[in-house]
Amino acid sequence: MGLRTADEYRRSLRDGRRVMFRGSWVADVTEHPVLRKAIDHAAIDYQLAEDPRYRDLFTTEEGGEPISRFYRVPQGPEDLLLRMRAIEAATTEGRTVVTLIHEIGTDAIFALLRVASACDGAKGTGYLGRVRALLERARHEDWALAVAQTDTKGDRSLGPKDQPDPDQYLRIVERRPDGIVVRGAKVHTSVSMNANALIVVPTRAMRPGEEDYALSFWVPIDVEGLSLVASPYLSSRRSEIEHPLSASHKMVETFTWFDDVFVPWEQVFLAGEVEFAGPLALSFVDFHRFTAVAYKLPLLDLLVGSAxxxxxxxxxxxxxxxxxxxxxLAMYAATVRKLLEASALTGRTDSPGVFVPDTLTVNTAKYHFAHGFHEALRDVQDVAGGLLVTAPSWDDLQSEDVGPALRKYLRGAQGSADDRLRAFYLVTDLAVSDLAGYHAVLAVHAEGSLEAEKLAAARHFDFEGKKALARRMAGIDA
Ligand SMILES: Cc1cc2nc3c(=O)[nH]c(=O)nc-3n(C[C@H](O)[C@H](O)[C@H](O)COP(=O)(O)OP(=O)(O)OC[C@H]3O[C@@H](n4cnc5c(N)ncnc54)[C@H](O)[C@@H]3O)c2cc1C
Structure with a gap:
């Protein structure tokens, strides 16, 4: 197989998955009025792979089989740059909303290849073969994947083993000869209700005594004991004209509850090796922050363009x-783009032959984006004017009673009032609406908080080298 069509993808979501929306279980996510919108949006990844204009970018070949570009393990800067362009194209098609169903899961698989290889080398575990088996199967069947990293975390000042409730971080509650049983919940899990499988990675470094929390595995979405509670954010119906971005595009996040889920050993990638939990968490975000910045590029270009x-x-x-x-705004968009390209060009090859974006540069790119985003929204709102929140509706414009007056008085320097209102509707959806709020929180929190990005960047900066330079300039002996 290797490549699926958009309809094959949709059909694959009709299984026994337990998804709740506003207090009711959803029998078929593909028929649900709100969830279907997120599924149609995600299907863009499959449509573009079939589209002659995008086929070369979205597909490649491996072992004589056509595969999705996203499943290619990066071998050098060129692979990362092509991945970046594919993410950018899909997000442009998705009108600033990322599709994510191939991107996030492969970010996790690339990280797992690196960490499983290191763990097997240090501890004689057999994880790498299992990660490769997942990669081959997901690639061959062109799966949509979600990743659950963020735990509920309870009291943030306490680690997993010190929490009053031991289930605040996902953990192993039973080890059996054939597998493990896991209990807990992950939050904010994007695209899980419309994925085929869920990959779990740790949210943080673990210490001795936290072996049951040093955990990574994959499960199919319809596995027994897994329930997904879908967020209703951005679920109201809206017109295509007044909401040209969010009327047809959205992602859905879930509260992801593991109520004693059994995971066979063949699907387990970490189970107690505490020293590898931190490296896995960080390695995932190296790739995932690269994905994140790639999918911000259309958003930034649109902010500049619409202002x-x-x-x-x-x-x-x-x-x-x-x-x-x-x-x-232009410098902001250009800096983020060039930093991302630089992170690909200055990356490195890690065992077992995975090319990784440069950690310092990719974190700087993500931080620069997130830190500047709210200021950019303010500038766009400033240039646009108050009609962003007071404009009459498109229906008013069609009214025989007030339409002519609206057309006369709401013209600007050039063009018709209709076009000017359409431009306002676009900027409202982009920079003021609930979609804008989603983008703003996504900027600050998704793929890790600002502090997490700053820490990761600082950890890879050569402070000692720079201190030595200062010593030399000051004439202080080393
Ligand atoms: C739209 C969206 C989509 C997402 N998609 C996914 C996904 O698909 N998969 C996934 O796993 N996650 C996902 N996330 C989760 C995202 O990575 C987290 O939101 C992020 O890591 C922050 O975690 P939190 O929301 O629990 O906030 P918190 O960790 O509670 O952070 C809130 C504040 O507390 C600070 N803080 C937290 N702990 C400490 C501490 N110990 N000491 C000092 N300060 C602290 C933080 O720096 C931050 O300022 C998504 C988030 C969003 C908003």
């Missing part, structure tokens, strides 16, 4: 403060 468009329509393009804001 420029409204500046033109409002007749303020040449005003000094507007030119300054547009230049800031």
């Amino acid at each position: 420029s468009l409204l500046a033109e329509l409002n007749g303020i393009e040449t005003a000094g403060h507007v030119r300054d804001k547009l230049a800031q």
